[in-house]
Amino acid sequence: MSGEPTAKKMKVSYVHDRENFTKVYETLRDELLNDECLSPADSPQAKAAQEWFKEVNDYNVPGGKLNRGMAVYDVLASVKGADGLSEEEVFKANALGWCIEWLQAFFLVADDIMDGSITRRGQPCWYKQPKVGMIACNDYILLECCIYSILKRHFRGHAAYAQLMDLFHETTFQTSHGQLLDLTTAPIGSVDLSKYTEDNYLRIVTYKTAYYSFYLPVACGMVLAGITDPAAFDLAKNICVEMGQYFQIQDDYLDCYGDPEVIGKIGTDIEDNKCSWLVCTALKIASEEQKEVIKANYGRKEAEAVAAIKALYVELGIEQRFKDYEASSYAKLEGTISEQTLLPKAVFTSLLAKIYKRKK
Amino acid sequence: MSGEPTAKKMKVSYVHDRENFTKVYETLRDELLNDECLSPADSPQAKAAQEWFKEVNDYNVPGGKLNRGMAVYDVLASVKGADGLSEEEVFKANALGWCIEWLQAFFLVADDIMDGSITRRGQPCWYKQPKVGMIACNDYILLECCIYSILKRHFRGHAAYAQLMDLFHETTFQTSHGQLLDLTTAPIGSVDLSKYTEDNYLRIVTYKTAYYSFYLPVACGMVLAGITDPAAFDLAKNICVEMGQYFQIQDDYLDCYGDPEVIGKIGTDIEDNKCSWLVCTALKIASEEQKEVIKANYGRKEAEAVAAIKALYVELGIEQRFKDYEASSYAKLEGTISEQTLLPKAVFTSLLAKIYKRKK
Ligand SMILES: [Mg+2]
Ligand SMILES: [Mg+2]
Ligand SMILES: [Mg+2]
Ligand SMILES: [Mg+2]
Numbered sequence: 038m039s040g041e042p043t044a045k046k047m048k049v050s051y052v053h054d055r056e057n058f059t060k061v062y063e064t065l066r067d068e069l070l071n072d073e074c075l076s077p078a079d080s081p082q083a084k085a086a087q088e089w090f091k092e093v094n095d096y097n098v099p100g101g102k103l104n105r106g107m108a109v110y111d112v113l114a115s116v117k118g119a120d121g122l123s124e125e126e127v128f129k130a131n132a133l134g135w136c137i138e139w140l141q142a143f144f145l146v147a148d149d150i151m152d153g154s155i156t157r158r159g160q161p162c163w164y165k166q167p168k169v170g171m172i173a174c175n176d177y178i179l180l181e182c183c184i185y186s187i188l189k190r191h192f193r194g195h196a197a198y199a200q201l202m203d204l205f206h207e208t209t210f211q212t213s214h215g216q217l218l219d220l221t222t223a224p225i226g227s228v229d230l231s232k233y234t235e236d237n238y239l240r241i242v243t244y245k246t247a248y249y250s251f252y253l254p255v256a257c258g259m260v261l262a263g264i265t266d267p268a269a270f271d272l273a274k275n276i277c278v279e280m281g282q283y284f285q286i287q288d289d290y291l292d293c294y295g296d297p298e299v300i301g302k303i304g305t306d307i308e309d310n311k312c313s314w315l316v317c318t319a320l321k322i323a324s325e326e327q328k329e330v331i332k333a334n335y336g337r338k339e340a341e342a343v344a345a346i347k348a349l350y351v352e353l354g355i356e357q358r359f360k361d362y363e364a365s366s367y368a369k370l371e372g373t374i375s376e377q378t379l380l381p382k383a384v385f386t387s388l389l390a391k392i393y394k395r396k397k
Numbered sequence: 398m399s400g401e402p403t404a405k406k407m408k409v410s411y412v413h414d415r416e417n418f419t420k421v422y423e424t425l426r427d428e429l430l431n432d433e434c435l436s437p438a439d440s441p442q443a444k445a446a447q448e449w450f451k452e453v454n455d456y457n458v459p460g461g462k463l464n465r466g467m468a469v470y471d472v473l474a475s476v477k478g479a480d481g482l483s484e485e486e487v488f489k490a491n492a493l494g495w496c497i498e499w500l501q502a503f504f505l506v507a508d509d510i511m512d513g514s515i516t517r518r519g520q521p522c523w524y525k526q527p528k529v530g531m532i533a534c535n536d537y538i539l540l541e542c543c544i545y546s547i548l549k550r551h552f553r554g555h556a557a558y559a560q561l562m563d564l565f566h567e568t569t570f571q572t573s574h575g576q577l578l579d580l581t582t583a584p585i586g587s588v589d590l591s592k593y594t595e596d597n598y599l600r601i602v603t604y605k606t607a608y609y610s611f612y613l614p615v616a617c618g619m620v621l622a623g624i625t626d627p628a629a630f631d632l633a634k635n636i637c638v639e640m641g642q643y644f645q646i647q648d649d650y651l652d653c654y655g656d657p658e659v660i661g662k663i664g665t666d667i668e669d670n671k672c673s674w675l676v677c678t679a680l681k682i683a684s685e686e687q688k689e690v691i692k693a694n695y696g697r698k699e700a701e702a703v704a705a706i707k708a709l710y711v712e713l714g715i716e717q718r719f720k721d722y723e724a725s726s727y728a729k730l731e732g733t734i735s736e737q738t739l740l741p742k743a744v745f746t747s748l749l750a751k752i753y754k755r756k757k
């Protein structure tokens with residue numbers, strides 16, 4: 038951001054790609070490193086903490102798909118038109134986008150510890166690094182702190198400053214509530230298949246994924262665009278929740294049928310006893326005999342048990358059922374989006390285009 | 398709180414004791430249980446999550462000394478006079494006090510996981526409960542969320558709403574920065590005694606304890622009292638940091654010399670290789686030979702190693718050094734407090750009286 042008076046003029050040259058978005062990450066990260074806490078790098082102790090903090094961020098924040106973070110700009114541009122945005126508006130949209138990526142990094146570091154996961158985004162999980170271990174429990178608190186440090190630095194004087202903090206707090210609460218539902222519905226090492234119903238599944242997914250992945254970026258973009266009508270936010274919430282459910286069902290599908298090279302991790306939902314869309318759907322249509330196979334093999338680490346579940350999925354045609362679901366869910370979302378009149382359709386269609394039939 | 402018009406009248410009958418303070422906890426906890434996320438207890442899944450959430454709170458939040466939380470009211474009463482406070486002001490002071498207790502609960506649950514601790518406040522650490530384990534990693538996120546849910550419910554319309562959120566965010570960042578300094582200065586299982594200097598020690602302690610334990614309650618009370626002079630907040634910060642250092646040095650002393658029955662936990666600072674005031678002081682005065690004893694035995698789990706360190710502390714007269722430090726630190730604090738004119742002295746002396754020569 039230039040300090041010159043031209044900084045606020047119309048901006049025609051900005052290209053919203055991964056590279057330009059990532060430049061904003063570097064700016065924000067460097068600002069954080071110069072925070073009062075971290076900056077007195079005169080002592081070796083403070084310098085070591087600063088380096089650790091940099092590594093926590095660089096390892097966990099910028100390496101994802103960035104769909105969530107980049108969506109804030111897309112939403113703002115859909116509402117106000119890309120050509121009418123000032124350099125400052127673009128920067129602010131991307132800063133909020135990175136706050137969402139920081140939120141996600143915070144939850145993923147925690148999730149991997151709780152799930153006992155091995156890899157994430159094609160590299161070892163942060164807590165799996167030999168020097169890290171349980172220090173990761175504090176590192177994800179630090180990742181969360183970055184959100185509010187960024188908000189304070191860049192939105193302190195903004196009319197919606199308190200609203201933005203409320204939005205991130207609310208989303209954090211919803212997401213950790215979803216994690217709680219997930220962890221208590223499907224505790225690692227114990228199986229109670231009676232809990233694996235569609236209702237329970239959808240409730241978990243709505244809280245643990247949909248709000249932060251879809252509603253949060255859309256709401257951030259709407260706030261920046263100056264939208265204040267509560268009905269528009271309610272509408273966005275409903276569409277985003279549906280989209281988020283669709284997204285997580287894809288995620289469950291990819292955990293079993295995706296290419297580990299492409300998705301960047303080895304799926305372990307079966308071993309981890311996850312309340313996945315696949316097992317919920319299987320249970321819904323399985324015979325008593327087939328249910329016994331699930332009971333005997335789901336949530337076990339042994340390769341034979343995993344293979345038995347996968348064979349049953351083939352027998353029940355689960356893959357085709359997913360493809361049928363994907364087509365009908367997409368059609369339903371398209372209908373809702375085109376029928377509403379409160380927001381430009383591009384707000385939602387640009388998001389939907391990115392996730393439909395995704396491979397990772 | 399009554400909704401009647403008398404709710405705002407002068408309040409003469411309030412007694413600020415543990416019992417009345419704890420009643421406010423129950424009100425706040427019940428409000429949280431009726432949060433949108435948690436309330437639809439019509440499904441067994443949502444009901445189970447609600448019960449879990451209640452237990453996380455009841456197990457971890459209200460059972461401490463409550464000095465930090467109760468101090469907010471004391472500060473407010475020191476500035477405005479206890480007799481002039483309305484029922485609403487008393488409630489708000491105690492609600493902020495509980496936010497501090499929630500903040501502490503959040504950090505303690507995380508700290509016990511990272512330190513591999515066994516007991517806390519005379520009961521097993523939360524993560525040590527068989528049904529909990531690593532789910533505790535999400536539970537402390539939920540505990541943190543409660544802070545902002547309470548702030549939103551009770552301070553949304555308050556002029557200082559954003560300032561209060563900033564204060565809790567800043568304190569969270571400082572505390573987790575202190576945890577990072579602690580964890581990287583003294584990694585569990587590796588010993589680098591060259592790092593155990595007084596400077597390093599004081600920096601850790603300032604960040605991980607002083608800000609949240611002393612500055613945060615004082616600043617909350619000052620905000621409620623309507624104080625806005627930045628010089629008053631800076632002064633409070635300086636005094637509170639000194640007081641917090643004193644408090645943590647006591648904590649280190651009690652870890653080794655306190656009665657486990659009284660302090661409610663078995664100290665493991667020696668085993669955990671903690672950068673404690675005791676070992677920093679020992680290193681400062683030890684001969685080369687004595688340093689070798691420390692090097693060979695500090696940070697080890699074996700009972701003989703712990704005994705060797707404790708014997709060395711006796712040899713070096715560490716206990717007497719602590720008592721000398723306590724007396725001089727107390728005198729210094731009293732001097733600073735009586736010399737300043739920006740705030741009523743009782744703001745600080747009431748805090749100091751609670752910690753001087755404490756046994757737990
Ligand atoms: Mg996971
Ligand atoms: Mg998980
Ligand atoms: Mg998955
Ligand atoms: Mg500890």
Ligand SMILES: [Mg+2]
Nearest residue numbers: 508511512579
């Ligand atoms: Mg610790």
Ligand SMILES: [Mg+2]
Nearest residue numbers: 648649652666
């Ligand atoms: Mg201690």
